[in-house]
Amino acid sequence: MARQEERVEAKTFSEEQSSLWMIALGPTIWAVHFIVCYSATAVVCAKLQGLAADGWLLQGLIAGATAVALAGIAWVGWRSWRQWDFLDDGDHVHHQAVSEHRHEFLGHASFLLACLSFVGVLYVALPAVFVRGCL
Amino acid sequence: MTDATDRPAGGREGRAGGREEPRDAAEAHGDAYPPSRSMLNAPVDPDWQKASADRLREVWKTPTGWRYWSAVNNSEVGTWYSLTAFFFMLCAGVLALLMRVQLAVPGNTFISADTFNQFFTMHGSAMMFLFAVPMFEALSILLLPALLGARDMPFPRLSAYGFWCFLIGGIFVLGSVLFGVGPTSGWFMYPPLATKSEGMGADIWLLGLSFIEVASIAAAVELIVGVLKCRPPGMRINLMPLYAWYVLVVGGMILFAFPPLIAGDFLFELERSFDWPFFDPERGGDPLLWQHLFWIFGHPEVYIIFLPSIAIAAMVVPTAAQRPIFGYSWIVLSAVGTGFLSFGLWAHHMFTTGLPALSLGFFSAASEAVVIPTGVQIFAFLATLIVGRATWSVPMLYIAGSLAIFTAGGLTGVMLALAPMDWQVHDTYFIVAHLHYTIFGGMVFPVMAGVYYFYPFFTKKMMSPILGRWAFWLSFVGFNITFLPMHFTGLMGMPRRVYTYPGGIGWDWPNLISTAGAFVVAAGFLVFAWDLVRPKGRQPHPPRNPWNAGTLEWTHDIPDPGWGVRSIPYVESRYPLWDQPKLVDRMDAGRYYLGDAEEGKRETLVTTVLDAVPVQCLRVGGPTWITHLAALFTGGAFIFPTFHIYPPAIVCGVLAVACVIWWLWTGTARPPEKTEKEIGLGLKVPIYVSGPAAPGWWGMWITMLADATAFASLIFGFFYYWTSSADFPPEGAAHVVSTWIWPGAAGLAASWGLTRLARRANRAGGVRAARIALAAAAVLTVAGTAAMLWSAQAAGLDPTSHVYPATVWAILVWTAVHLAAGCVMQLYCLAGSLFGKLTPEYDADLWNVSLYWNFMGATVLVAAAVVDLLPRMV
DSSP, X not given: OHHHHHHHHHHHHHHHHHHHHHHHHHHHHHHHXXXXXXXXXXXXXXXXXXXXXXXXXXXXXXXXXXXXXXXXHHHHHHHHHHHHTHXXXXXXXXXXXXXXXXXXXXXXXXXXXXHHXXXXXXXXXXXXXHOOXXX | OHHHHOOOOSSGGGGTTOSOOOHHHHHHHGGGSSOOHHHHHSOOOHHHHHHHHHHHHHHTOOOOGGGGGGOOOHHHHHHHHHHHHHHHHHHHHHHHHHHHHHHXXXXXXXXXXXXXXXXXXXXXXXXXXXXXXXXXXHHHHHHHHHHTTOSSOSOHHHHHHHHHXXXXXXXXXXXXXXXXXXXXXXTTTOTTHHHHOSSSHHHHHHHHHHHHHHHHHHHHHHHHHHHHHXXXXXXXXXTSOHHHHHHHHHHHHHHHHHHHHHHHHHHHHHHHHHOOOTTOGGGTOOHHHHHHHHHHHHHHHHXXXXXXXXXXXXXXXHHHHTSOOSOHHHHHHHHXXXXXXXXXXXXXXXXXXXXOHHHHHHHHHHHHHTHHHHHHHHHHHHHHHHHTTOOOOHHHHHHHHHHHHHXXXXXXXXXXXXXXXXXXXXXXXXXXXXXXXXXXXXXXXXHHHHHHHHHHHHHSSOOOHHHHXXXXXXXXXXXXXXXXXXXXXXXXTOBTTXXXXXXXXXXXXXXXXXXXXXXXXXXXXXXXXXHHHSOOTTSOOOOSSTTOOOSGGGGOXXXXXXXXXXXXXXXOSSSHHHHXXXXXXXXXXXXXXXXXXXXXXOEEEEEOTTTOOEEEEEEOOOSOSHHHHHHHHHHHHHHGGGGTOOHHHXXXXXXXXXXXXXXXXXXXXXXXXXXXXXXXXXXXEESOOOGGGSXXXXXXXXXXXXXXXXXXXXXXXXXXXXXXXXXXXXXXXXXXXXXHHHHHHHHHHHHHHHHHHHHHHHHTTOHHHHHHHHHHHHHHHHHHHHHHHHHHHHTTXXXXXXXXXXXXXXXXXXXXXXXXXHHHHHHHHHHHHHTTSSOSSOOHHHHHHHHHHHHXXXXXXXXXXXXXXXXXXX
16 A cells, blocks of 8 residues: 555656646756856956957856756746646636646746746856956 | 636536546555545544544644654744744844944944944844744744645754754854854855954854754755655645645755855865965965855855745735636746846846946846846735725735735845845945845745734734734834835945944944834833733633634644644635635534544655645654764764864764664664555555655755755866966966776776665665675775875875865765765665665665765766866866
């Protein structure tokens, strides 16, 4: 019997695994982008002063990382928008005790987090527009 | 507005629109779950009802007399915890008052510079580590089981252990001020001031607080597992009370924020005690590494205390407005989003340290971005109040005050996040004003609101609305009189942490006003404290749900029989008391789950993470003294080294480990007398589960996540030294011996493999093979660990000579200590198998240990790669 209970846990998990990941994925991409920008600056400015002098190397790295991060978050946002399925029934409250509401709630939450992460990535990339080199 | 108009009707109609019933649930439980309306409507046999209530009362009875202190139930531990934190807060407040007296007039000689240094250091440290964080844990331990309709937390003895650690550590740290030996370097202990400081103050701070951090991580594990696994049946993840969401996020933040500080403490104490030069620039170290590690902890920490307090607002506001929260998903967004973004802010405390302008920009941008989710939740609260019918209860008054003050603090935060502004006011009273505005508004007032709001639940009495309003207006007005002028004193250039100042440069009046205001705040707190503790014996009990709230904590019986809930309900709504009209009657009748305690054991229900399908009837620990002993010896292991006395510290450490092993052996994962039991409504669940369905497995997973973060912080240190200095590793430095470290790592990897093999073999019935695998694994662990340590010893790496060998040794020592624990676990499982505690059927210990070893395998390989391969590459 105990084995069966253990399987229940594993099954619901696999059913919603993708949407559970999706909740954390947007903000995680933001965090990775942040770390990449921060470390790239630290390494380039500390170890590659010569290359960093004109500033384009760093700018290029950050632009590339930003493009990848935004594309990733946009994909998460699109997936979770479909999971939320707002246009189908217009539900944005998800307060009922049914699997559908759980499923759409997870989609809704990760969609909102994707939007926030998108803005967050844009914010973090902005300094590279205004500051050049390793002052 | 749909959530106002189409609430679920309660009962099964609410589920009619569902796409599918949970197939998995039906599969495991047949027709018994979810319960049908006719099952819920069936009358309860009155004889059984009375007999079962008596059995339940007997099992959950709080011990009396001096044995009262052996209680582990969340209501007792939570009460002690919160009162202790409140007492420490009052002590820290007295220190603040004394400092304000000293600063009232220029050139004052009320206290000496050294005393002043001790006071401000202790005021900050105590408010943060002895009040704000523990208060969150205390309130959550008190509230969470009730919000979730659970009988107790999943690991009640762990909470008790955490509390006793906190009490011992707190008294030790705070008491140092009374003897004039307190730490003097400020609550963030910057080296080299702190590493070079005379006396034992810095050691007290480091070791005492490391001890308390352990208690915080224990609480975080408890709370996360509580939210994920101890919800009532039916409370799917989209129906959780918002407080639970916040606790989940904050628990996660603790796991990633505290470990860097623990790693920093580890390095710091190695420098203080053994002269390993991590922060000493003359031998390649870098004091800025401490600032990074401290603030990677320190900034999320601000949100760690803010979010759970604002979570109280998320409970008070819907009740005050008498309607569901507006924008549940938006608040979840804001909690999760703030949790993540708050980790990208740490260097805004380091704007003046000479980081590249571009780096400053990243942290500045992230600091501005965090305003978005923080603002979203405040607007969600306001929207709820606007569309509902808000009543001006005392808790609501405090929430309103907190929002006003927090918004003001948030706005100065937006200013300070801009580096040029920060350069101007860094380390001035402007910062003091800003941080007090955010913390008073974001933490102190919401917690006071929570105390007024939940007091009838905690004590079954009411606090006085008149005194409540007095306390509010005194502290609100006094607060603004104290801290508003500090913005101007700061802009006029007065630095923080000076014990006195010259007259006639415009600082006299603002300081005098601030001092006067501080006494008004103190008066407010005295009124509050009196209202809190004044005897209320003659006051009649309030109604069960005095605010007409919608969540489960208000189903508690009055007077409190100690059992939490009479029976654990089947929940179908975010506000079950509003939406499920028969819920309370059925709970009281014992109609729902676990309404009995036939075997005379304390039990609570474990459910699945997403849909809260019942999976286990968990036996939890009852009153015990082992937690006190374990905490006492753990305390010894941390406190003796402060006096540089090591042998008793080692003895204490060994005894603490022995206590924990005894506690686990006698109290956890014991094979039950039967495999499953009927828990009511025809539902049968197992008493024992292992692997990912078991709370213990989740506890291990979460603990190891924190541990891995601490290890990652050490590795970050290695990379940090490489980027920050030109000679890391220095030219011609000795490296670890590859021919020792790699065979050692291979042996440990084999030990990891054997542990996993043992789990599989044991489950398949191969008990003998599992025992052999475990024994061989333990031997390999010892040999592999010795080989790894020897690889550095044989190369003659001297940790005091330079930061490079010191870092290598720190990584190896950290790994070795964890491997020693891993070896004890392997032997524990072996002993379990030999003495019949661990069988093919009941193998939770082995699941948890092999999970631990998954982390160990990764740790060993990363450690070997970083100390051997990397230095040769760069």
